[in-house]
Each structure stands twice: as structure tokens, then as C-alpha cells.
């Protein structure tokens with residue numbers, strides 16, 4: 001099993017506020033790895049740092065063995081790390097199709113249109129309304145578009161920041177089914193979720209982030225069975 | 240009657256110059272919300288560079304042939320303008336990205352003064368009007384109207400066509416091309432644009448370059464139809480162009496052109512009407528129009544819907 005992404009001793013601060021402290025985790029190729037944790041734990045900060053939007057205060061991030069924590073965001077994407085950011089962040093006044101074309105911005109091959117059509121196959125509602133402005137879609141539809149957009153660069157590693165946020169249970173299930181399909185098709189996924197139950201059930205490996213630190217680590221099923229996880233994130237009484 | 244029609248045509252000609260400059264203001268503002276007040280000087284430098292090309296680069300026997308001289312001067316003027324814009328973005332504005340808005344504004348003033356002085360190094364008497372050659376086909380079309388008549392020089396017709404054509408091309412470029420999409424993405428949400436793999440520095444420089452090339456083209460036409468240039472031309476026309484961009488809705492390509500045409504026509508028509516004060520007060524009316532616009536529709540004509548920030 002090869003290590004695709006390795007985060008070692010990562011600390012990130014916003015001015016004096018240290019949001020991430022000495023976090024380490026590993027993402028193996030072909031797996032779904034989740035980071036779970038409560039609000040303000042530092043999950044989004046970790047993903048933004050991996051993408052090159054933030055600079056770490058300490059620690060390193062290796063992608064296929066190469067340090068990437070000092071690289072600009074566009075170079076990181078060019079290496080095959082895509083992020084579907086928290087809150088979707090679509091280009092609201094652009095059409096569905098333009099958003100997908102922007103997802104493929106770094107590509108120069110002639111397979112872009114074919115891949116856009118693949119996204120439409122995956123999410124037919126997007127295809128039917130491809131010339132509508134992205135801002136006019138429902139939350140769930142926007143999430144589909146955000147995922148589709150992140151897939152357009154054919155990433156080796158797809159990072160999803162709370163893809164279930166604001167979605168109905170049915171929609172959440174659809175998104176998670178899609179994530180599992182993507183993994184089966186060979187995309188490695190780093191998933192950040194508040195919805196711990198669904199995320200853990202899907203994950204090969206999972207890490208619990210609490211107050212900026214990694215506190216627990218195991219397979220998805222191990223953590224699902226862990227009493228501390230059940231108490232903290234699944235709302236159960238500690239036995 | 241013919242006199243007014245002639246002034247209307249003159250207004251559109253002046254509006255075309257202003258419009259070409261205004262496109263640079265509106266593009267840069269649309270992408271990074273920066274008002275590049277030194278942009279007028281890019282226009283001025285473009286004009287002087289094209290003059291330098293005519294005087295010192297073109298062999299005298301070619302300089303008289305308009306279809307060689309004109310493209311050469313436009314090319315050289317735009318090239319110098321573009322290089323200037325690249326340097327300006329890199330050394331004056333980029334270090335200030337993220338700084339409070341006042342900082343780049345003050346920088347722009349500094350850059351303006353600096354550029355005027357640099358031009359004076361090459362053209363020591365540049366405060367005075369400098370004769371500019373007319374590297375264009377002579378003559379024009381004569382319009383008869385009632386008992387009056389007037390002539391529209393070919394250069395003026397060419398200018399209007401070029402200005403509107405370039406604006407249309409630019410609109411198409413922004414709405415259809417990969418680069419245009421990237422510009423709109425940066426305008427919308429710079430961080431997310433970076434997550435798409437867009438290098439903002441490259442897009443921003445390119446935005447400055449496009450504006451500068453258009454300003455360079457404007458510089459050659461301005462010299463060609465005024466027959467003189469001076470180092471104040473950048474400030475004066477820069478203010479008109481900025482006003483045009485605001486009038487049309489800053490960030491909007493169409494708005495810049497429409498705003499510029501309105502300003503050109505208001506200025507020339509007001510200059511023709513004695514009860515508005517004649518040419519001595521023509522500037523006043525431009526700003527009267529601007530004030531009305533700012534009071535009743537502060538976002539300008541196309542401010543809400545059709546901007547680079549689409």
C-alpha cells in the first residue's frame with residue numbers, strides 16, 4: 001500500500017490563534033480517509049493548508065514523497081490534489097458548464113468535454129440545466145456541481161470538506177454513495193465530515209481531530225465501535 | 240444643423256479614444272478591485288513611444304508610407320505600454336495586494352509623476368505640445384446636410400471602428416475564452432480560483448497587459464488626430480476614461496464604451512452650445528453627468544449585471 005499523502009507534525013496558526021497543533025496522518029492510495037471532529041476543531045484549516053492556501057507554522061506535508069507545504073495553490077492542484085471546499089464555493093454567476101470548465105482549467109488535453117459529459121451522467125440534473133447559473137441551484141445540486149468541478153482536473157487525491165453540509169439525509173446518502181464509487185474507480189479521497197456516522201461507515205481509515213490535535217485513529221469500523229467516539233460524536237451515553 | 244452633426248461625430252471620435260482607455264480601468268477594477276490611476280500615463284507613454292518609433296526607429300523612406308508606419312507605430316507603442324504595465328503591476332501594485340485600498344491609490348499617483356518625468360528625459364520639452372505625425376490615409380468623407388457640409392477624416396472613422404471592434408472582441412474574450420473565465424473566477428472568489436489551479440499573478444498581469452495594449456492603440460490614434468501630444472494628455476484623458484468607466488458601471492466592458500461615448504458627445508456638444516458655457520465649460524458638463532449618475536444610479540449603466548465580475 002503506497003502512501004499518497006503524509007502530514008507530519010502540522011501546526012497552523014491564524015495570527016496568535018493556533019488552529020492546528022502537531023497533527024499527523026497518512027492517506028494511502030485508493031482509500032477513503034476521514035477526518036472527523038466538532039466545530040472549530042481545525043479540519044478546514046488542515047485542508048486549506050494541504051491545498052496551499054495557508055502556510056504551516058511547523059511540520060511538513062508530503063505528496064508522493066515530495067514536500068508540498070511551501071508550494072503555491074495552483075502548483076499543488078497541478079500535482080493532482082483537488083479540493084471541494086466547505087460551503088461549495090461555486091462561481092455563482094457562471095453557468096454549470098463554466099464551473100466545470102474552470103475545474104479543468106489546468107488541463108490542456110482534448111478530453112475535457114467528454115469528462116464534462118461524464119459529470120452530467122453522474123448527476124443528470126446538472127446536464128439538463130448546464131447553461132443555468134450555478135447560484136440558482138438547490139443546496140444539494142450545488143454540492144453535486146462542486147464535487148463534479150473538483151473531479152474535472154482528474155485528481156489523484158480528492159479532498160471533500162463537509163460535502164453533506166445542509167443536505168437532506170437522502171441527498172447525503174447519494175453524495176456518500178458517489179464518494180464510494182469514486183474510490184472504487186481509483187480516486188483517493190480525504191473526507192472531512194461532521195456527519196461522523198455516515199463518514200466512518202464509508203472510511204477505510206479515520207482520524208478524530210479535537211481542538212487542533214489528532215486524538216484517535218483507526219479504521220472506520222474501529223472508530224464506529226469506540227465508546228469515546230460514540231459518546232462525543234454520535235451522541236450516545238458513555239456506558 | 241450640420242455643425243451639430245459634426246460635433247456629434249467628433250464626440251464619438253473623442254469617445255472612442257476615451258473608451259479604449261476606459262477599458263483598461265474597468266478590466267483591472269473588475270478583476271482585482273483596484274483603480275489603477277496611473278493607467279492614463281500608460282496611454283501617454285504609449286503615444287510617446289509610438290512617436291519615438293516614428294522619429295528614431297522607422298527608416299525615413301518607410302515612415303511616409305502609412306500602411307507601414309501605422310502598424311509599426313501601433314505595435315511599438317502598445318509593446319512599450321504593455322512592458323510598462325507589467326513592470327508597474329510587478330513592482331508597484333503586487334507588493335500592495337491585500338493592503339488597505341488607499342495604499343495602491345497613493346502608489347498610483349507616485350507612478351504617474353514618475354512616468355511623466357521619465358518621458359521628459361527622452362523628450363526634454365515635453366511640457367509643450369509635441370508635433371505628432373499623421374501616419375494615416377489623408378482625406379475623408381464629406382457629408383452634405385441641407386446647406387451645410389463637413390468632412391469626416393478617414394482616421395476618425397477608422398478610430399471609431401477600431402475602438403468598438405476591440406471592445407467587442409474583448410467582451411467575447413472575457414465571456415468565452417479560458418483566460419476570460421479565469422479572470423471572472425478571480426474576480427468572483429480568488430481563493431476558490433486558486434483551488435482550480437489558476438495562478439492569480441499570471442491572470443492579473445495579463446489583465447494589465449490587455450488594458451495597456453488598448454491604451455497604446457488609443458495613444459497612436461490620439462496623436463494622429465490631434466496632431467500634437469503632451470505629457471498632460473494622460474492625466475486629462477485618464478480622468479475622462481475613469482469617469483466613463485464609472486458612468487457605464489465599473490467592471491463592465493459595454494459600460495466603459497457607452498460611458499465613453501456619452502462623455503465624448505457631452506463634451507463636444509456642450510462646447511458647441513453658448514448657453515452651456517461653450518468650450519471653456521465643456522468639462523463641467525461631463526462631471527455634472529457623472530454626479531447625476533452617482534446620485535440616481537451609483538452602480539452605473541451596466542453596473543449590476545454585466546461586469547468582468549459576472
Ligand SMILES: Nc1ncnc2c1ncn2[C@@H]1O[C@H](COP(=O)(O)OP(=O)(O)OP(=O)(O)O)[C@@H](O)[C@H]1O
Pocket residue numbers: 014017018019037038039040041042043044045046086194
Ligand atoms: N481566518 C481565520 N482567522 C482566525 N481564526 C480562524 C480563521 N479560520 C478559522 N479560524 C479558527 O481556527 C479554528 C479552526 O477552524 P476550522 O475552520 O479549521 O475548523 P473546522 O474543524 O473546519 O470547523 P467546522 O466543522 O465548523 O467547519 C477555529 O477556532 C476557528 O475559529
Ligand SMILES: [Mg+2]
Pocket residue numbers: 043044045086161
Ligand atoms: Mg470546517
